[in-house]
Amino acid sequence: MRLHTTTWGSGDRIALLVHGLMADHRTWRRVGPALAERGYRVIAVDLRGHGLSGRAAGPAEYRPADHADDLVETLPSGAELAVGHSLGGLVLARALERLGPARAVYSDPAWHLKAGPAGFRAELFVRGKTMTREQIRGFNPDWPDEDVETEMASVRLWDERSAYGLRDFVGADMWPARAAVPSLVTLADPSTLVPPDSARMLAGRGFTVRTVEKAGHTIHRDDYDGFMSALEGWI
Template sequence: MRLHTTTWGSGDRIALLVHGIMSDHRTWRRVGPALAERGYRVIAVDLRGHGRSGRAAGPEEYGPDDYADDLVENLPVGAELAVGHSLGGLVLARALERLKPDRAVYSDPAWHLGEGPDGYRAELFVRGKSMTREQIRGFNPHWSDEDLDTEMASVRDWDERSAYGLVDFVGADLWPARAGVPSLVALADPSMLVSPASARMLEGRGFTVRTVAKSGHTIHRDDFDGFMSALSDWI
């Protein structure tokens, strides 16, 4: 599927940014320009069903491999850096061998969709489609007004059917078997997706793991400076 992309900068190095579910390229409104200032040409993608990209025929075409195939079809191979947040981290890992970036950063990646009442429930994401600005603020008290406005716009543009495309993967082993390339995992504090035991497992598989203190799931919005500091020696 043809995806919409947004670009910042014109540097010789390339950085790829892949957002999470319900979001789009606008989530990177500060990260993109910051990387461009460091000499990157930054390409942020809208995943299928998100932002300005096309919609799939139904939930069955919103699986992790559908997203990963789209990345390979639309993004350049051999970028110096690739960053994926949440769902974007899951998708990036599945496309890694074909995209072949020099380095990868996974921000609170969705490599485990837990079961039960505290696990992944598609209907909770769909319910988020009707959340008010103040409700979003309640879940994300550290976000700026601009981030709240951006989130409202992104959620309005999101195809909620995509939430059901992940249901069959609840409880599945989605953890990468190895890092593949030098890879950083940046975690929220606490992370609801990567437990301390799972973080140790990832370190054993070759990942560098860092926690951004007191940050929520969307680290780059909760604590932009902390997020960029965690990446400082990777970018």
């Protein structure tokens, strides 16, 4: 599926941005322009089932492999930089060798969906479809008002069947075997997706790992300045 894209800037270098579950390109509303100011042409996708991209026929067509194939079909190969958040980090890793960026950044990537009561449950995400502005603000007290509004709009557009497409991967080992290109992993503090033992494992596989202190899962919204500081030397 060819995805809807949004572009900032017109520089010679290309940066690719891939959002997480329930979001769309608007999650990068500050990051995209900031990279454009650094000389990039920034391309952000809406994953299938999100934003203005098409919808799949059902949950079976919302697998990580389907999302990865969409990235390859939509985005240019050989970009200078590719950034993926959460689900976006998972599918970017699966598309990486075909996309061939020079560098990759994975922001609190969903490379292991835990099972159990405290793990990944599609139903909990689906409940987010009806969250009010006040509930979103309660979960994200430090977000600017524009991010709260954007989150509510993005969730309303989101096809919740995409959450059910991940159920078969709960508990699976989806950790990358190696850093195929120079790769940075930025982590929330604490990260529920990449705990300390997993962070050490990734470092042993060639990833640079940096934690953004006191940031939540959506690091670039929870602490924009901290996120951009963590990218120094990589952008």
